[in-house]
Amino acid sequence: MLFAYVNGVKRAPLVKGERTLCDCGGTLTAVLPIQNVPHWRHLSGDCDPWSEPEGPWHLWWKSQFSLQECEIPLIDNDTGERHRADVLVDRTVVELQHSSIGDDERAARERFYSTDHRMFWLLDVEDKNSFRGISFGMSMDFQSRPVTVGSTQFHIMRWHGRSSQFIEKWKRSSVHVFLHYRRTIYYLATWVSCADLVRSLKKGEYALVALSEVDFVKAVRT
Numbered sequence: 001m002l003f004a005y006v007n008g009v010k011r012a013p014l015v016k017g018e019r020t021l022c023d024c025g026g027t028l029t030a031v032l033p034i035q036n037v038p039h040w041r042h043l044s045g046d047c048d049p050w051s052e053p054e055g056p057w058h059l060w061w062k063s064q065f066s067l068q069e070c071e072i073p074l075i076d077n078d079t080g081e082r083h084r085a086d087v088l089v090d091r092t093v094v095e096l097q098h099s100s101i102g103d104d105e106r107a108a109r110e111r112f113y114s115t116d117h118r119m120f121w122l123l124d125v126e127d128k129n130s131f132r133g134i135s136f137g138m139s140m141d142f143q144s145r146p147v148t149v150g151s152t153q154f155h156i157m158r159w160h161g162r163s164s165q166f167i168e169k170w171k172r173s174s175v176h177v178f179l180h181y182r183r184t185i186y187y188l189a190t191w192v193s194c195a196d197l198v199r200s201l202k203k204g205e206y207a208l209v210a211l212s213e214v215d216f217v218k219a220v221r222t
Contacts, residue, residue, distance in 0.1 A: 001040040001084070002054055002062060003071050004028050010067045013038045022047060023073045024082065048084045050109060057124050057180075058086070058096050064217055065089065076112065083112060089220050093117045098124040103169055110175050119175040120220060126181050135161035136181055147207065149194050154207040164204035171198055171206055178216060179208075185216040 003010050006020045013030030020028050020040070024047035028040040037059045062070045065087050072088040075081070087094035093113040113119040126133040138160040145156035159167045170177050170188055177188040189197050189207035197207055211219075 001028065001042075001046075001051070001071055002037065002059060003067055004040045013040055047082055050083055050105070052099055055098065057098055061094075061096050061122065062087065064213075065220075074113070076115075081112065083109075085113065085117075087220070088117070091117050092220050093119045094122055094220055095119065096122050096124075100130070103172070106169065106173065110173065114175050121170070121173065121175060121177045122185075122216070123170070123177065123179050125179045131161065132166050133181065135159060135166075136179070142208075142210070147197065149189070149197055152209055154189055154194070154197065154209055156201065156205055156207045159204045159206065167206045168203065171201070180213075183213065185211050185213055187211060 001022070002012055004013075004020050004022065006018075013032060016030055016032045018030035022028050022040075022042060026047055027043045029043055030038065031041050032038045036053075036055055039054060069087055069089050072085045074083055074085055074088075074093075085093040086096040095109060095113065110119060125136045136159075139157050141157040142155045147154050147156055167188075170179075171190055173188075173190040174192050175190070176193060177190050179186040179188060187209040189201075191198055194207065201207065
């Protein structure tokens, strides 16, 4: 967790070893690593099993929203299942995903968050620890195959590299998917938004719309 309430104020930790309570009632302790961002750690295991290490990319995106819109606990009243939305603006949940995630967990998160909310994924494609950023960049082709869906012009391109598993997984998403690459946001055609278009694509093909980071934040808020 990057933020927690300390004496009624939501903030990042300031002093190593500082303590406070999570909304789940568990004790949080401050961690101030040398090469990563300060964060709070549960002493007895995170109450959100989907929690992952967060770095500068997560912190920058959360800074585009107010603290009151970041790391919002949501609970399924029927099952008691508890997770923290990275960002929640009105009824829109934004999940910031930097690391790889399996298909089963992707689907589970989508089911949980989209039950009562609209959900956006924002994926950090330019991961220095994988080849997906290189493959994505080499796949860019906004000239060859434009296609219009409603009033929106998508561009079809083919994934570059030996495996298209990454893009195929996200094409199957049941919510809205955005890819962040070199200060540009790309909206991916998925089953929820463009089923007919996705159905027409061959394996390894995908369709994008480019927009700015500012446009993405506006989309979250509208």
